Amino acid sequence: MGLGTRLRKTLAATLLAAAPLAVPAAQAQDRPLRLVLNVGLQTLDPIAGPSFVTRNFSYMVFDTLIAMDGKGEYRPQMLDNWRISDDGLTYTFTLREGLEFSDGAPVTAEDCVASIRRWGARDSLGRRLIAATKDLRTVDARTFVLELGRPFGLVIEALGKPSVQVPFIMPARLAATTPPTTPVSEVVGSGPFLFLRDQWIPGERTVFARNPRYRPRSEPADGLAGGKVAKVERVEFVNMGDPGLRAAAVQRGEVDYLEYAPIDYIRNMQRDRNLVLARARGYAEIVGGISINHHQPPFDNVLVRRAVQQIMDRQELIAAEGVPTDLARPECLSLYACGTFYESAAGTEQTRDTSIARARELLRQAGYRNERVVFLQPADSALINPIGLVMLDRLKQAGVNLDVQTSDWSSHAQRWIQRQPLDQGGWSLLPVVYTGFDLANPLSNPGIGYNCTNNQPWGYCDPAMTPVIERFEAEPDAARRREIAGELQRLSLQQANFPLAGQFASPAVWRAELKGVIDFGFPILWNIERSAR
Template identity: 65%
Template sequence: MTEGAGMRVARAWLAAAAMALAGGTAAAQPAAERPLRLVLNVGLQNLDPIAGPSFVTRNFAYMVWDTLVAMDGQGGYRPQMLESWSASDDRLTWTFTLRPGLVWSDGAPVTAEDCVASLRRWGGRDGLGRRLLAATKDLKATGPDTFVLELSRPFGPVIEALGKPSVHVPFVMPARIASATPPTQQVQEIVGSGPYLFVREEWVPGERTVFRRNPAYRPRDEPADGLAGGKAAHFERVEFLTLTDPSVRVSALRRGEVDYLEYAPIDSLGLLRRDRNVVIANPGSIAQIMGAVSVNHLQPPFDNPLVRRALQQVLDQRETVAALGLPEGMHHARCLSMFMCGGPYASDAGAEALREPSLERARELLAEAGYKGERVAFMHPADSVLINPMALVLIDRMRRAGFNLDVFTSDWSSIAQRWLSREPVERGGWSVVPVVYTGFDMSDPLANPGTGYNCTGNVPWSYCDAEMAPLLQAFEAEADPAKRREIAAAIQARAHAAATFPLSGQFSSPAAWRAELRGVVDFGFPVMWNIRRAPAR
């Protein structure tokens, strides 16, 4: 479907929703029975959070699956599906116990075997998960509700790995599905134990996703806090929608046709802040966003590190972030930390050559690399309100530097599928995909997309720097915080030298929701539980 056709569908749907809310059957419904409607940044195509690396898939997954451990609003880790865990004195043997009464949406009980199979599948895809399994001597169920992780060598962030909050999240699935599906292939059956159930028959890929409350879900007793605590589902129906036009998103929110925007369009923040019926989120540093550029390390010309360094010189963050039109205080003039400025591992290590980017220097590096104008397939996601303006700046500067760009402009869902291709450009492959990640993904060297997946082949850009490998091993085994910061700085220096994941700038892009919603968890990405709608007056 073209973007124009998608907009016509969206406008027609919203018009029907508005009529219903104004005078149709929905108007007679109690507030809690009206659907909760979230507008996503981009459309949902991939339903598997292990096979798919997109935030939109992560958002979907938190509705239908659950995790063993969850991050709270302060960055701590708490039991979620687990009742408890314990570690031996040498921290090489970990015992985990599930909380009682957990069931799958098909009625079967959740078991320790499900946990083991899910962790093995996740560990075959995720960078941090792969490192955990590489340090594992044995992972096995010891009873219906207990399993044991036995390490072969020290691995500090065991709980942090199990509670990883963003791509790829170690969601627990039934063993019969997790064991039968390779981590690079999508699961065909959505059977979860989370607060909501996926309504497949109403799914319109890329446009609308529908959920209904899971009556069998048992939330924890403690209050919701970040991704932890009680995931109480107060709405019988939740809808994820895609509206490609930012102005339509804003007007739909202000009129009450939708309830929540994953990202408020930046040029509308002033208007929304003046609207007493709208609340603007206040994301902290770990919830801020880092723009970056994934480049295909497997294909020419970016298999040459000099060409990747030329791209680093193209990326003037003052221009790329300025294109977003952010208000003062919502962006960094320049952030050269792979692990987020303001994060626990922030540093300037290895960034000297990047402080003053130069198109002239980019041209020199291209000449040194022997670049002869080979075609560069640039994937431009025009439907992303965050990526699109930065991509336009990048396209202009890359062309001025001498790159021969072939720009493929489409929606993110289509680009995300092509992004997974290993084919050369002339057979439908890709060269450059501009992306955004949050601090949840970027701030830890073992999870960072530009460091934690080194030599794993588990991200589309497939980088591998031999000198980074022992540094990552040292970091994962080190327990002393000061020494971990020193190692993280060395990892960052290698990432900049190899140009594994060039950075385009750090900024905030807050969510926005209707003021009538109560109990919204402001975490940095959509959390659809714990929310109630205030009764109409």
């Protein structure tokens, strides 16, 4: 352990031992609710920006037609109802009455159609839904119809997709005129909070106020569904890079909620009666991986990608995180998150016993000639940085010529979505983390869902996978879809589209005086209020 690390841990331990700050009850109610996110917020558009931090921002200010509840079931949210024709090809959707955007304009069916089309040009699941759609049209101000041209068994799941990228609804004047890779010029949503742009410090602080125009549903809040009642007047997202300082800040009550509890401090936090750690697992767990740019040599060669797959020792990668053993799943080999519906062992035999020696041999067979590999390392991410450091060490041992470029996650995320050559700011490898929500469905899984779409920078295309995906899309029976999902996993692992780094829980933590916190798997800040002490 370096001197700087020891000093930070000593400081954090000292702060953690201090008594929590006493705050008068009236002052506590007036204080903003402060959330520390894993990384700073730079991109405000949920379709253009593929990051969790942008997703978290977007749930504050936008709303969705359909939402997933705490049991993983899909419920109407902005919608009053939907109807499905007897042949399963026509879906009629009706909005709730009285919905408004933050600028005072009513939410209409036209806004929904434009938003779905924009999302559907970007998201993996959305693209497949749009490809199966014969017509998407408005009927009146509150009603629109989605007519399929061929069977597609996941219409509701697609429109209720809970994580990146989410089909949030925005005004048609923005959604219909802004390309999906270009951020919209205004943040105008119909969600429970308002974004205060004049107080935004990119990467440092984001401020929200309660949206007086928002009309929550009457049902109790449940997961992402039900009544999104904003019970605090002001919310702040703050960036705090040092994990020890994050831990100390929440313990002292200087912040209220950490998106992820710093792993080194979890045991201490579990013993602190002033803190609550999230218990959500499965969909809520973290899965590390490495994004490979298939457009850039040498990773257009499957043998080189398999070499990367061979350096992914899950035991070592998860150990680098320092995760307590009861929160780690190094044995999980499923490309879908373990503990979710499509979890599978199909094709995992080739990833069970990883080996640097085997990686070297695969590079030799591939004819690797020491080509430069640009590795983007997000040093500010407490979750990604340790995984990336282990990957770097093992890649070097395998003989890969690495050009390591270290920066903050937001900067790397901007480069990640580009396709520039290496000598013009391009990239080769980027360590990433996803949640079980993102990996649970084959059509949204980064190792399957973007196959041959030419829609994302990793750019893989396996012709053998295409007809299997089409069978999965068309299959109405969930049990049969699970079997097909296993076939897709086997094909993806053969091509080493998205090598995994292991699954573990990195729970959120919040102050015990917060009431109504929804333990879902990522921050949900409606329904929360402070109890007076």
